[in-house]
Amino acid sequence: MAFRGFVWKAFTCGILTLSVGCGAFGGAEVGEVTGKVTLDGEPLSDAEVAFVPTSGGTTSTGYTSEDGSYLLVYDAERDGAEVGEHTIRVTRIQPEAQDGETPKQYEKLPASYNTESELKIEVKSGSQTVDIPLKSDGTVPTL
Known part of the structure; x- marks a missing residue:
């Protein structure tokens, strides 16, 4: 009987630990x-915008x-990004030609906006607008 009580207490503590650690099952x-x-x-x-948490976590994209606007998606159930500091990566999506072939010329963004991104932002709880003004010369804007 004492062992059964121990198992129940261990199970309850495990569930509580998971719920606190996972934001009450909400992530x-x-x-x-x-x-x-x-x-x-x-x-x-036609660009992908990715917010990559600097401390690890789930990347939002x-x-x-056409008008340059975007909405970040965190997972299948929630829009947004994890609260905290992020590196922003912006990558052009290469459009397909009408005949299914890849176009011969394609505009690429400077590496300072994607593979070697220096764009940083602090995501806060609630709604926020983060406009990203890029330059062809790769100058990193203050966001």
Whole structure:
């Protein structure tokens, strides 16, 4: 009987630990993030925007529309990004040609915006707008 009580207490403690550690089964705290990406003052369409947590965690992504606007998606159930500091990576999506072949010329963004990104932002809880004004020369804007 004493062993049964021990098992029940261990099980209960395990469930409580999981619920606290996982944000009461809801996962990490997430802030909603929307914004607009521009390149030299013009909307940047067909780009992937990724917010990568600097301390590890789940990367959130969004895709820019024709007017450069994006909405980050954290997971299948929530929009946004984990609260905390992130590195932002912006990558152009190579469009397919009408005939199914890859276009011969393709505009690439400077590495300082993607593979060697120096773009940093602090995501807070609640809703926020993060506009990302990029330059062809790779100058890193203050966000």
